[in-house]
Amino acid sequence: MRIAVLLSAGRHRVSAHPAPVPVELQAIRLAAELGGEAFGLHAGPAIGPLHDTLGHGLPRLTHLRLAENDDPAPSLADALREGAFDLVLAGRSGQGGEDAGLLPYALARTLGLPIVADAVALAEGPQPGTLRVEQALPRGARRRLVIRLPALVTVHPAAPAPLPFAFAAARRGDVETRPGIAAACAPSEMEERPYRPRPKLIAKAAGGASAAERLKAATESASGGGKLLVEPTPDNAARAILAHLREIGVLA
Amino acid sequence: MSRSRKDPRTERATHRVEGSIRPRFDLAAAPAATGRPRRDRRAEERLALVPGTVRRRLDRTQRVAAVGALPAPTTPAVETPPRLRTIPEPACLVAVVPDAPGGRLTPHDRQLFGAARLLADANGGAVLALVESWSDELAIAGADRVLPIPASGYDPEAKALALLSVLDGLAVRHVLFPESADGGDLARRLAALSGEALFAGAESLSAKAVTRAAQGRRIEQRRAPPRLISLATDAVAPHAGTLHEALPVEFAFPEPTAGAILSAEYIPADPAKVSLAEADFVTSAGNGVTDFEVFRALVAALGATPGASRMVCDAGLMPRAAQVGASGTVLEARCYFALGIAGAPQHLQGVARCEHVVAVNTDLHAAMIERAGLAIVADAQEVMPALLRLIAEEKRG
Numbered sequence: 001m002r003i004a005v006l007l008s009a010g011r012h013r014v015s016a017h018p019a020p021v022p023v024e025l026q027a028i029r030l031a032a033e034l035g036g037e038a039f040g041l042h043a044g045p046a047i048g049p050l051h052d053t054l055g056h057g058l059p060r061l062t063h064l065r066l067a068e069n070d071d072p073a074p075s076l077a078d079a080l081r082e083g084a085f086d087l088v089l090a091g092r093s094g095q096g097g098e099d100a101g102l103l104p105y106a107l108a109r110t111l112g113l114p115i116v117a118d119a120v121a122l123a124e125g126p127q128p129g130t131l132r133v134e135q136a137l138p139r140g141a142r143r144r145l146v147i148r149l150p151a152l153v154t155v156h157p158a159a160p161a162p163l164p165f166a167f168a169a170a171r172r173g174d175v176e177t178r179p180g181i182a183a184a185c186a187p188s189e190m191e192e193r194p195y196r197p198r199p200k201l202i203a204k205a206a207g208g209a210s211a212a213e214r215l216k217a218a219t220e221s222a223s224g225g226g227k228l229l230v231e232p233t234p235d236n237a238a239r240a241i242l243a244h245l246r247e248i249g250v251l252a
Numbered sequence: 253m254s255r256s257r258k259d260p261r262t263e264r265a266t267h268r269v270e271g272s273i274r275p276r277f278d279l280a281a282a283p284a285a286t287g288r289p290r291r292d293r294r295a296e297e298r299l300a301l302v303p304g305t306v307r308r309r310l311d312r313t314q315r316v317a318a319v320g321a322l323p324a325p326t327t328p329a330v331e332t333p334p335r336l337r338t339i340p341e342p343a344c345l346v347a348v349v350p351d352a353p354g355g356r357l358t359p360h361d362r363q364l365f366g367a368a369r370l371l372a373d374a375n376g377g378a379v380l381a382l383v384e385s386w387s388d389e390l391a392i393a394g395a396d397r398v399l400p401i402p403a404s405g406y407d408p409e410a411k412a413l414a415l416l417s418v419l420d421g422l423a424v425r426h427v428l429f430p431e432s433a434d435g436g437d438l439a440r441r442l443a444a445l446s447g448e449a450l451f452a453g454a455e456s457l458s459a460k461a462v463t464r465a466a467q468g469r470r471i472e473q474r475r476a477p478p479r480l481i482s483l484a485t486d487a488v489a490p491h492a493g494t495l496h497e498a499l500p501v502e503f504a505f506p507e508p509t510a511g512a513i514l515s516a517e518y519i520p521a522d523p524a525k526v527s528l529a530e531a532d533f534v535t536s537a538g539n540g541v542t543d544f545e546v547f548r549a550l551v552a553a554l555g556a557t558p559g560a561s562r563m564v565c566d567a568g569l570m571p572r573a574a575q576v577g578a579s580g581t582v583l584e585a586r587c588y589f590a591l592g593i594a595g596a597p598q599h600l601q602g603v604a605r606c607e608h609v610v611a612v613n614t615d616l617h618a619a620m621i622e623r624a625g626l627a628i629v630a631d632a633q634e635v636m637p638a639l640l641r642l643i644a645e646e647k648r649g
Contacts, residue, residue, distance in 0.1 A: 011468050096468045100452035101436070105444035114409065114512030117437040130514060137433055139584075140526030142519040143406065148512045190473040195465055198456050198487075226609075226625035230616065234638035237628045241589075241610060241635070242642060244626040248608045250533045250587040251554065 001036030001149075004085040006076065006104070007053055007061070009044045011096025018049045023091035025056045025162035027155040031089055032057040032163065034122045041079055043072035043180050054173025057163040061173065064180030073103060075180030077110045087131065088152040092118060101154070108152040116147055118156035125149075309617070337494040339396050342378035344425040346371045348395070349382045349415065351435050357389050360430045362490035365393040367457050367483055368428050369491045372396075374459030377425060380501065382418065391498040394491035399501045402508065406516035408434070410508040412441035417506055419446060419479075429482040439482040450480040455487050523557045528574065528581040531557035533589070534606075536576055539563045540592020540613060540632045544570070547591065550636050553643045554589070561593050577602035592632035595620030 005028050010021035031038040040061035042050050047063045054061060064075040080088060093101030108115035121134035125146050135143040136156040229240055245251040269276040300310040346368045350361035357365075368379045378396035384403050401414050415438070418424065429439035431453045443450035454462045462481060463474045521532065528534065535551045536559035537544065551558045560570035562577060576583060578598040588606040593599065595611075595618055603609060603623070611624035612632045621627040628635065 013468055016468065016470065097466070099466050099468065100450065102440055102443060102450060102452065105440040109444040115441070116513070117440075118433055125514075134519075138530070139532050140521030140530040142521070144517045144519055145406070146514040148514060151512060189475050191475060192466075192471050192473055195469050195472045198463075226627060228621070228627045228629070230629045232628065232630060234630065234634040235642070237612065237630050237635045238638040238642045240626065240628065241612075241639060242646075244610060245554075245587065245589075248587060248625075250608075 001034070001087060002083065002085045003031040003034065003036055003038045003087045003089060004080060004083060005031055005038060005040050005058065006088065006090040006107075007040050007042040007050050008091065008094040008097065008103075009042070009046075009048065009050065010094060013095065016096070018096075020050055020053050020056075021091050021095045022162065023093075023095075023155055023157050023159070025053065026157070026159040027089040027091060028053060028056050028058045029160055029163050030119065030122050030155060031087075034087075034124075036086075039083065039085070041076060043075040043079075045070075047175065047177070051173075051175065052165065052170060054175070055165040055167060055170030057169070059173060061175050063175060063177040065177055066180045067182060069185060070180070071183040071185045072180070073106055073110070074183045076103075077107055078181055080107065080111055086149045087122075088113065088150075089119075090152065090154050092154050092156055104152055104154050111152075113150055113152045114147060115152045115154070116145060117154045119153045120156050120159040122153070334392075334493065334495040336497070338497055339372075339378040342372075342376065342396070344372075344375055344377040344423050345380045345397070346375075346377050347380045347382055347418065347422075347424045347427045349427065349429050349435065349438060351430055351432055352383055355383075355385050355387055357387075357393055358430075359490070360432060360485045362393050363486065363488050364428050364430055364483055365395065366491040367481075367488040368426075369394045370457065370488065371426050371428075371459060371477060375425060379496070380422070380424070381498070382415065386498070386500060388498075391496050394494075394496050395498045396496050397501045398498050399503055402505055404508075407508070407511050407513060408438055408441055409511045409513075412438055412445055413508070414505050415442050416445050418503065421503065425479070426477055427480050429480075431482040431484045436482055439480060443480050446480075448479050450482065451475070451478050452482050453484045454481050455484050457481070457483065457488050523555050524552070526557055528557060528559055528576065529584060531559075531583070531585050533557065533587045534559045534576065534583055534585045535589040535591065536560055536593060537564055537570065537591050538593030538613075538632075541636070542633060543636070546636045546640065550640055553640060556589065557585075559583075559588075561599055562596075590620050590624070591636065593620050594618040595623060 005024065007024050008021055010019055011017065012019040038058055040053055040058045042061065043064040043066055045066060045068050062079065064079060066072060066075060090104040093099050105115060116133050116135065118136045119133045120136045123132040125131050129149050131147050131149055131151065133145045133147060133153060135145060136158045137143055229237060264277060267277045267279050267281060269278050297310060300312050302309045302311045348364050348368045350357055350364055352361055365379065372379050379394055380397045380399060381390050381395035382399050382401050384401060386398050386400060390398055401411060403411060419427065429435045439450055451462055451464060453464050455465060456463045460476065461474050462477050463472050466473050523531065523533065533556045535554055535556035537547045538561040541547050558574055559576040560574045562575055562579065564570050565572050565575040575581065576599060578601045580602060582602050583606055585606050587608040588603050590609065590611045592613060594613060594615060600619060600623060609624040610626045611620040612628045612630055612635050613621055614629065614631055616629050
């Protein structure tokens with residue numbers, strides 16, 4: 001199976017130095033554990049710290065050289081079409097750029113591939129040419145999908161941690177550099193300014209309620225005026241607890 | 253000295269009891285306000301005394317009406333139903349695509365409707381809910397029109413194609429998605445299909461501008477609201493105040509075609525493995541629990557995720573990863589079951605977002621007992637085996 005892993009020029013979460021994006025390193029691990037040939041693919045001005053990805057279990061990396069501020073999508077689409085990959089893995093979203101997570105969807109649309117989001121585990125499917133994907137859902141739930149290949153799959157941060165860095169593997173790894181397709185980015189209407197954290201909503205009472213109600217909601221407990229049992233026998237207490245848990249629906 | 257001098261004669265005269273020939277003075281009675289800026293601590297304490305308890309207890313918040321306090325003027329509580337607002341001729345439509353798992357709106361979905369109302373009211377438009385089935389929650393949430401989307405199983409691509417036909421067929425000015433696992437996926441699919449720009453993960457929204465974080469939260473991007481927006485959680489308040497019609501709308505959807513997903517199977521979370529931040533039901537042990545074998549057995553029997561207070565984690569009885577509270581994990585759970593936890597403010601911060609709390613504690617006046625929806629004043633060490641026995645009995649038949 002030929003697997004392409006899309007690698008983006010990320011920045012470290014805290015220091016903002018150029019660094020590989022953690023979720024893409026996790027994608028490399030998923031590709032390595034699935035077996036088959038894995039290829040890294042990066043389109044951008046320089047490879048920089050992405051050389052480290054070779055130490056995390058990626059045997060070879062193709063760098064499509066672009067000018068600063070060029071759109072990577074046409075170069076990546078061209079390389080993916082040419083490579084005839086069975087599976088394309090990408091991170092959920094980049095870190096340090098636009099961080100919108102739109103590029104995998106745009107690529108899937110251009111290549112006509114089906115896309116599945118938020119994979120945490122990959123395995124061979126029941127029939128040849130299929131893949132079993134475990135998808136992360138909120139609150140720790142999972143969805144197991146069987147999809148037909150070729151496909152594009154994005155990886156969720158809840159996937160297994162990246163393989164540890166091996167210096168010898170990073171030295172041994174193969175980097176091929178070739179020119180990409182120059183394509184200017186579409187002009188953006190965005191106005192940019194330094195980030196300012198905004199207060200999150202906390203009040204339970206909505207805007208329509210009176211000031212007194214909003215104050216009450218902010219200071220009092222959520223389920224105020226609950227039931228109180230003072231010194232019941234342990235059996236009575238147990239019965240009350242189970243009945244209450246069933247009533248609110250957490251216990252079957 | 254700026255304070256006026258005390259006049260003992262007039263002060264004594266205010267305590268005089270009228271109606272007898274001999275002068276009588278009731279010095280214990282709280283004097284009427286004299287205009288002096290002094291507090292009568294004894295009278296305040298008498299008012300704060302909670303009646304009917306053996307232990308002397310003062311409630312200074314005055315949530316329990318004390319004896320002797322003046323009864324509040326009784327006004328008949330009139331439940332006014334929310335006003336119905338109709339928008340017969342909308343200038344445009346603001347579509348909302350809530351997650352609505354199992355047909356019920358999540359808090360995030362309600363915030364989405366709040367944002368849609370904001371955009372619709374600014375443009376004289378109406379809110380169109382694109383859901384799988386009609387429910388009466390939608391009228392309260394703020395939907396003027398409801399369009400049921402045909403859906404069968406998990407096929408986001410087919411849903412995105414259906415949304416694309418709505419985007420082309422109706423005068424939809426904005427489409428709002430929740431930035432959740434499924435909602436965010438659907439928004440990006442629609443953006444790729446339609447070629448429109450998606451404003452992903454909006455953190456503030458008004459009729460004039462939306463903002464989002466970019467470059468690892470170093471840059472804030474800002475622009476006028478585009479057509480496709482996905483909204484982060486807790487960014488906009490949910491709609492409240494008026495009731496809306498939620499009129500069903502007719503629309504001819506194109507025939508769905510088979511996608512690349514061959515099968516989809518939902519696997520519920522394993523409570524023993526799930527991290528505390530994502531857990532749905534947490535059972536927590538505090539200083540009132542000494543037998544941790546029984547506690548672990550109870551957690552497994554209830555199908556809960558184990559948690560602990562700081563005291564227990566400091567003592568090394570539970571792993572640090574299990575700590576609930578300000579210095580541990582802040583829970584998002586639906587239900588929190590506290591065993592032998594008094595509820596320090598730092599611990600209660602960790603529980604603040606839990607919907608239901610059940611507490612077992614020996615202290616009637618513990619903060620956790622006040623916070624709980626079901627509070628039991630008993631020894632957790634005795635309640636735990638009783639619970640285990642009861643669960644085992646129920647399993648047997």
